[in-house]
Amino acid sequence: MNIPEQTEEDYLRGYSAQDFHAPLCTVDVAVFGVDDGVLKVLLVRRRDHPCRDRWALPGGFPDLSGDSDIAQTAHRKLREKTGLDAPYLEQVESIGNATRDPRGWSVTLLYFALLDFAKVGALVDDTEWVAVDEALARPLAFDHVTLLQTARTRLQSKTRYTALPMRLMPEAFTLSELQQVCETILGHSLEKKSFRRRLEKTDILTETGEMRPTSRRPAKLYRISGTHRDDFVFPGMLEAR
Amino acid sequence: MNIPEQTEEDYLRGYSAQDFHAPLCTVDVAVFGVDDGVLKVLLVRRRDHPCRDRWALPGGFPDLSGDSDIAQTAHRKLREKTGLDAPYLEQVESIGNATRDPRGWSVTLLYFALLDFAKVGALVDDTEWVAVDEALARPLAFDHVTLLQTARTRLQSKTRYTALPMRLMPEAFTLSELQQVCETILGHSLEKKSFRRRLEKTDILTETGEMRPTSRRPAKLYRISGTHRDDFVFPGMLEAR
DNA sequence: GCAATAGTGTCTATCAGACAATATAAG
DNA sequence: CTTATATTGTCTGATAGACACTATTGC
Known part of the structure; x- marks a missing residue:
């Protein structure tokens, strides 16, 4: 007796992404600029829970309708914070674990961006350029101290070769x-x-x-x-x- | 008049990860071994939609209860397919876009694993070691041809230095x-x-x-x-x- | 001894570090 | 002319490529 096979079309019709318990998925960007002999990074003050009022790397969730890929998510976040459209963007690494976000299992794709500090205009509210050394000494949101350290180390390595x-x-x-x-x-x-x-x-x-x-x-x-x-x-x- | 502020505890109590439209999030692993002068990669035949019956890199969703981080997800997938516990594992890059998976927006964290081919015992069903060149010529599931190419290129680069x-x-x-x-x-x-x-x-x-x-x-x-x-x-x- | 593979000696080319020397502008 | 910065000359040391050479084993 042949049970009729489900085709891929049948399967997809009945599929909903929400049926699965997926981790949170975000993009975070370390935006670097050099201001008068100091390497600075762009920080954003979080207005929402979790980690409300803490400083953090700009980032957030991909917009599943608006973003066609992850790099575009990173570019969009950057545009929202700096008004700049096409800075250099490079993926660094991805971190995913159960503990980095109090909401639960979460994955972040870390990028860094490089831009001409002089080109950056007025900043959005609750956004600040901070010397990287000072930023690393702050109690940043989530694991962003580690992320920032990783991004700077990568930038330093690539500066050598x-x-x-x-x-x-x-x-x-x-x-x-x-x-x-x-x-x-x-x-x-x-x-x-x-x-x-x-x-x-x-x-x-x-x-x-x-x-x-x-x-x-x-x-x-x-x-x-x-x-x-x-x-x-x-x-x-x-x-x- | 002070509106009582919501504390982070209040916020998290009311939070459910399922309320957000999150992308699918997976780990894929290119498992490499050298067999008699040939670089081979481990492929798995998919038993489920989508891409049923296609060959693919081993991978899957993180187990939010069982895996403490993403590397552990990769190790678990490997153990299920090869029975090996601690091969060398390295993250390559992450790809996320709207088109790579027919179910919708999806992100994958690509790893490669290196192991002593001679140590691998009998394989699980629907699992096969394939020469990388031959694997790249097959119509692999999703974007796995690209993933495999990226993983091999990274292995080649690191072999040089x-x-x-x-x-x-x-x-x-x-x-x-x-x-x-x-x-x-x-x-x-x-x-x-x-x-x-x-x-x-x-x-x-x-x-x-x-x-x-x-x-x-x-x-x-x-x-x-x-x-x-x-x-x-x-x-x-x-x-x- | 012969063949085949393991392992070494050594010359050359390339490239980074060191630092001295030269070039060009303002005042 | 003096001074500060830009730019170049050149010697040295480290390392990869090339390739000839020696060493050790089975037959």
């Missing part, structure tokens, strides 16, 4: 300015010659032809070249002092 | 055997001297004192040293030919 920090720069910048930003991220100074040599050997940057008139000798201005791929890695790492 | 492939080896192994496994992963041959030199300069491996009696000259056996940290990286990469 990629040109990622240029995504924190304005449209045009000098090599000295880029080096200072890298030093700010890493927390120590870098060898000027090594820093410049590895960039010269690649096509990552293009001279704009303009100069930055500084107090003394003017410096060449560069922009990110059109052919640069963000997955580029240098053959060696900068010192890990 | 870490000692990760030793997690695919038995307890004791020779340097030639380890090199062959690396070559299998990368799909091309490696310089013997470079390969050995970089290992000698570290404390990653320890001689067991035993020798492997091969057909010709016997080879020293090594095991992973007790002090090795899996986050170790070599200063340079092996050729990316």
